[in-house]
Amino acid sequence: MAEPLLAIRDLKTYFVSKHAEVRAVDGIDIDVQKGQIVCIVGESGCGKSMTSLSIMRLVPKPRGKIVNGEILFNGKDLLKLSDRQMSDMRGSEISMIFQEPMTALNPVLTIGTQISEILVRHRGMNKRQALDKAVEMLKFVGVPRANEIIHEFPHQLSGGLRQRVMIAMAMICEPKLLIADEPTTALDVTIQAQVLELMKKMRDETGTAIIMITHDLGVVADMADHVVVMYAGQVVESVAADTVFEQPKHPYTRALMDSIPSLEEDKDVLYSIPGTVPSAANFPKGCRFAERCPLAQPSCFDKAPELREVAPGHLVRCDLVS
């Protein structure tokens, strides 16, 4: 396989306070190829959002800290860049869309200002040119009345429109990588589908790779080329999207698949995984999923499993599957 666009190697992002060390991201490896859509799946608190903020180097300071690893983007380690070099990358080479389009836009600046400032910053355009380009981009992402909307403020737009504005902002410099942190969670189902469709269209037309953070397996089925399942700060399974639905290997992934509601089977009680995620301040020494795992053996509680390749391109962190 060609050299990946993004290669995360043994990344560890911790939150350190006087009393505890919270290992939010605890040694993950993820590859993203050019133009690929990779979905990172997991429950709240599994470290998926911190992974994306780590790539952007926007982990909340001063407590959050990337303590180990490499994030190779086109072969260059982002963690070795100066703050200034990193800010040159953000918004231009790598950009990000957040979950809440409501709060992610500045309430006192016009849409036009918020989009055009990116072009002024990265492309050296003047304000007039940048605004023209912003209108063009808004039209491209399907925002009606783009000419008027650049003079409006975020509170005047609907949630779906705001997320389109966010996408326009993220894509306006045609980045090589787009990170979308649950971009559709806050939206209506019909709007969700439109926004996902739009993101796929952007990928097809610009060749931008997308990392999509989600806990919605419907989104995964719709979008993903490759799926990374995270649990308690670690990658537990990494595989092509088709395989994950047909042959999930890791007990956690299987449990996730079982908890998808289905129209064909008439179940009275929806399956849910018993127990809760272990505290990231105090992980067990064995397998982190063992407590909740229906297949757990005594040995699982003693020895932490390694991520290993069980089939070509199929990585699983479980000693019981083959």
Add this chain to the structure above:
Amino acid sequence: MLSYIVRRIMEAIPALLGISIISFILLHIVPGDPVRIMLGQHYTAQRAAALSASLGLNKPLYMQYLIWLGNIVRGNLGYSYNYSQPVTSLIVHALPTTLSLVLISTIFAQLFAMAIGTIQAYFENSIADHIVSVLNYFFYSMPSFWLGILLVIFFAIELHWFPSGGVVNPQDPNPGFADWLHHLVLPAATLTLITLAGYSRYMRSSVRETLLLDYVRTARAKGLRESQVMFRHVLRNSILPQITLFGLSFPGLFAGALFIEEIFNYPGMGLLYWNATGTLDYPVLLGVTMFLGVLTIVGNLLADILYSLVDPRISFDNM
């Protein structure tokens, strides 16, 4: 917008009536007799009765109030007992002096507070943050007259850098702007230091909250320079609460100027009020109090209008 302003002014009338009743009662509760003070050593019962009658002070209190109110509605604040001048002209004469003191102090205090509060919030919990916090509390808890006296002792008496009082040099037949400014430094510095502390505490917490908001993260995710993030995205939102604070603190500043004008012998509203207190000059005391009442209401209205200009989410169209 216009109908909103008109409505706010209408709503202010009951408030002003309330202020007038309370301050009228409070002033007359204060022990002392202005007639006795005015006559001094020439006091006789006969003269006192005559003076009382001519000032209308022999009428029952509610009648005095109604007469005074009737005059006020017609724009007549009455005559000062002391100065034998209309209160209106006394206020008009003293206002520019106080206003320049208050406005200049406020502008400096707000500007410094924005800078100090922002830097503190940005470097939260650093040693500099802690040192500035301690200094803030130091000035915040210090009485204005004491700080004023300290500044006079140090900068006027010891160092001779600035005059210890007055507006201009009385011996100079043609005092210019520079002389006026020279006299303004110490009183303005006192008022600035006293108010700065409170403002910068507010600014610090405001910036701290804004820094945690999602759109600041978005601004950073766009790759904006840290200075752009701070000036365009953080500061603009953080000064919104300062505007309300400004509206609310405006009358307080006049009250603060009272002591400062007394210490620096600075002939503004504060000194006028101070001198009127000593002689129970009712018309002046009531006039200045009512003026401050109007100022409070106007200050709040101005703050609200200013707010709507800075924050697009607030509009008066459907209020």
